[in-house]
Amino acid sequence: MKEPIRKLNGQRALDTAKPLRHVVAAMILRGSGAEREVFICQRRPDQPMGLKWEFPGGKIEPGETPKEALARELSEELGIVAEIGDHITTVRHTYRNGGTIEIQFFAVTEFSGDLDNRIFQEMLWSPLERLPDYDFLAADLTLIRDLAEGKIL
Numbered sequence: 001m002k003e004p005i006r007k008l009n010g011q012r013a014l015d016t017a018k019p020l021r022h023v024v025a026a027m028i029l030r031g032s033g034a035e036r037e038v039f040i041c042q043r044r045p046d047q048p049m050g051l052k053w054e055f056p057g058g059k060i061e062p063g064e065t066p067k068e069a070l071a072r073e074l075s076e077e078l079g080i081v082a083e084i085g086d087h088i089t090t091v092r093h094t095y096r097n098g099g100t101i102e103i104q105f106f107a108v109t110e111f112s113g114d115l116d117n118r119i120f121q122e123m124l125w126s127p128l129e130r131l132p133d134y135d136f137l138a139a140d141l142t143l144i145r146d147l148a149e150g151k152i153l
């Protein structure tokens with residue numbers, strides 16, 4: 001590890017300080033009460049953190065508001081035109097590779113178009129209490145537990 005860092009001209013601090021990545025993700029909801037379900041997606045095996053489950057979304061691009069970014073991601077990933085609803089929560093997480101992400105979660109209850117799998121391994125509707133059965137990305141685990149226990153939504 002020492003050799004490649006030295007080659008970077010002594011900029012070790014810059015090399016290790018990765019910028020915060022701003023991410024948005026959707027909780028697409030249907031049904032109510034005990035029937036309430038949320039739409040979840042599994043990453044492909046060849047992606048980083050492959051086969052983990054997540055909420056559809058992605059990184060905010062320069063010049064986008066969080067809601068604009070999420071609407072774009074849902075169009076690209078699922079082929080839907082979504083109305084981005086209330087902000088639910090924001091989570092910060094540092095992955096083992098040293099990268100920190102901040103994820104803003106929004107509710108989506110209205111959209112047009114059929115959910116079309118454009119990039120995922122698998123996708124499905126899950127009852128909230130069944131979410132802990134899926135192997136979610138580490139940043140999502142507290143949220144998953146809170147959703148399953150009825151503490152959020």
Ligand SMILES: Nc1nc2c([nH]c(=O)n2[C@H]2C[C@H](O)[C@@H](COP(=O)(O)OP(=O)(O)OP(=O)(O)O)O2)c(=O)[nH]1
Nearest residue numbers: 023024025048054055056057058059101137139140
């Ligand atoms: N969409 C989504 N991303 C999540 C969730 N939880 C979580 O840690 N993430 C992380 C995975 C990615 O590092 C990042 C999402 O950005 P992205 O979807 O554009 O990134 P990506 O898979 O291409 O991965 P990369 O560019 O960071 O290597 O946020 C989640 O529930 N949904």
